[in-house]
Amino acid sequence: MRPALTTVQVFALLAVVLSTLVFAASFAVDTTSARPEPVAFDNTVQRGVTAADEQIARNRSISVPRAQVFYSQYRYVVGYVGLSQAVTALTEPGHEQQFGYPLVVYVSDYSDRPVRCGDDGSLRTATPPDWVEANQAHYVVDGPARVPSGPAVVPFADRDDATAFAETCGGRIIDWETLKTRSFDLKQAAAVRKQVGPRRSNADATVQAARERRNRPVSVEVGTDAPTVQAAVDAAPPNTTVVVPAGTYDEQVTIDKPLTLSGPGATLDGGENGTVVTVTADRVGVTGFEIVGVGNTTVGDPTQSNNSAWDATVT
Template identity: 45%
Template sequence: MAVFAPDDNRSRRVRLAIAAIMTLAVVVTAGAFVIDPAESVPDPVAYDDTTELGLSSETDAMMAGNATLPRTQVFYSQLQYVVGYNGIGSFVASLSDRRTERQFGYPLIAYVETFDHRDPDTADGGLFTATGAGGWTPAEEAYYVVDSDARTPAGEAVIPFRNREVAESFSADHSGTVVDWESIRNRSFDIDSAATVRSLAPSRWQTANDRITEAERTADRPVSVVVGEDAPTIDAAVEAAPSNTTVVVPKGVYHETVTINKSVTIAGDDARISGDGNGSVVTVRAADVAIRGLRIDGVGNRTRDPEAARASRDEESEAWDANIQSGYGHGDAGIRAIAAPGLVVDDVMIETNASGLLLRDGSHTVVRDLRVDGSETWQNGFMGITGMESRVTVTDSRFEGGRDGIYLHRADGSVIRNSTFTDNRYGIHLMYTGDALVADNTARNELFAGITVMTRPSGNTIVGNDVRNSSAGIQSSGTRTYIAYNTLVGNELGFSTSARGSLYEHNVVVDNELGARATTIVPSSRVVANDFVGNDDHAAAGAGALRVWADGDRGNYWEGANVGQQPSSERAYRPTSPVDAVLHGEIAAVAVRESPASVLLNHLRGTVPGARSGSIIDPVPASTPYHPERIDVVTSPDSEGAEPVHADWRAELSSLTDGQDTAHENTTNRNTARAVGDYK
């Protein structure tokens, strides 16, 4: 029995299309399968065997042991993978999105996790909990409790039960209502999406402004001690200064190390602190410390503490994560802060072969006008800023050489903006860090990538950055990521679509070896309104389902896509097809593209989603670039060495009208059993 049976006309079209393709002897299925739901319905699988959508690893960790999220697993007609949805609402939302059907085919059957014999209840704060392993019930056969006092980290709690009496019992205990599947699939869910993250970008910029303003107030303190007049050394001056006052460091070179264990401002006047090459030069162990106007060198070259890393492995924590936090967080630095929230670092220059600024244990910091010069080879150095469980707000700074310009680990809410990264391994490298803003930065000659986000965080915004001449421009994993208005030029790879449930838009991707790479096996992100110009290859896709890079009537601009006899509105562009991929470089390819056989084959490929598994299609390619002014700047003869290009994304986002670009993400979600379109 199938929950979602296709209409007979669509099934007939699918079978005719497959027969025609076989007649042409073209192999296009690439491992996808077609199931006739009248003949067989697959049984549920272990949830760990599904391709999971809907949660970040941080939410997974938060829920471990104290919360449960009802799950759904879905079999699609043109997808060889079983898709797992975290939360009932996330699957229902997908039913209203035509891109899902284009890419996966129609859903054959959906199973929901039911909780009849699992002691369902709520924990502190109302989080839904349950014990043991649940059963799987076809979605149309289950009963659902809604509007109860139970909640989940993913939003509204919809809790399925196989038996109506059990559902009614839970509903009575938790002030809910019992409904059937028809009611659920026609229900509106407030699903947190990449569009939500986009709407937060301007306010995150303003939050950074507010943090900087507060930092200026913190640093502005009356002078109490002047080094050389009231105390012989900086360390002695700090010891003598009352809290909430300023220690002035006159011009000169001070051969010492300094420990700051009270809330004071250290204000240098062209002063240099030079360590002896062992350990950290300045150590901060107090809240609300400000360090301004200093030059620091003589840092030790220890980048990790092997003993701390070994000790962490004995604790009850995830070994790899603990090893990184303990090993990376215990090296040498120009400035080392331990449990020092409210730190301000302003107008400071650090020369180091280890870390420039090392933050640990909640040392939330505002950084402005910091320059870190690291090692010439990245293997011999470390991070310009290392932030371990410490949020940073970085602006107007420069990082050159060393391993990573900025490395943040569990530093949610950080902001990195208006800064420059050159000759690093990674310019900006985030791990387990979500809800961050990375904006208007410049990266050049980065060995691995300009901006890299790893380990499935959620809610990051990467906008307005200019990355050139690097191995990769932007590589971001995680969920609900907004990647937009970036300028990516002359890299081996412009960007990869590694983030799930994310939005890639208004990026200018020019003269890269590969413009973009589709990497997720089950596509769940939107790629729209980007400009691809002059790339050796505009886009490539790894294994997985068909990727539809468009949204409604908006696609992307692909140089060469609109060359030929057919109007662009009547022809899709396939950057992964052998012919379309070379249109912008070989005009002779147009003759092949416009041949009757090619047109027929493309039409058939448009009819059967599985026939393009592992490929990309843009059904509505734009006839002109979305951002010609940015393209003109980066392709002009004198663009080499010119100023970076940063789009005015704040003005653009502020001008968005209510509902624009969000019609396919939110509002009422309904299963309308649409026919598979030909989306040529």
């Protein structure tokens, strides 16, 4: 278990499923505004990229051009990761019936940015791009620049910057209306399939690590070797197991070493006073417990007298 200052939920195996549709802290749009300004991309409802592609881009520091669209009949800004995905969505049949008319479309602007093609063609820049209206941008296409989902469409507000990029990296320049006439083979299914093997291996490694932590040798038993769960944790050597017999233990526990806390039939009750189990070390295992009595105070809650709060720092 990675260190986290939060309530520990008891589990044996954890599977993380990444959705291809990510709902961020969505930004509500005033659709009465004829020309809304761009918003932070993390505040859009994001579409257009698989979790596999997103992970590849992050791991390899690949810059993926993006678009954000303000629709007349949709309350939130829709963000598209990849211009191929944005164009495909905007031109698909029935799209306007679903979302409404696009009030404005913004795309990434790589003008005045040190953007380049890597040795493998991957699009890279040291400075995140700004935003430009899609119909004012110049797009470099049909070059070797690539993003995980396929060939990159690279937008620039300044045509001279687009020309310089095309001369260095290859490709040709088109406008927004021409771009919308193109069709794209996104090959997202292929990208997902490529990740099946690595993801299976990672999952197997996680499962194996969890099994190993459940089989650590017993070093301390609560009630026999130590009076409380915390005392047992403090006394136990690293990479061993603390056994907690069945029963209810009214205490909060901090684990600051690689340790397994095993309590089939045991209940830890925090008395509604904050985090019940706090973990500040790697390779910690907690199994068999029922965890109850987590505090319900939140930072800055005006109904609470103590706004310093137990959860002021959460990782």
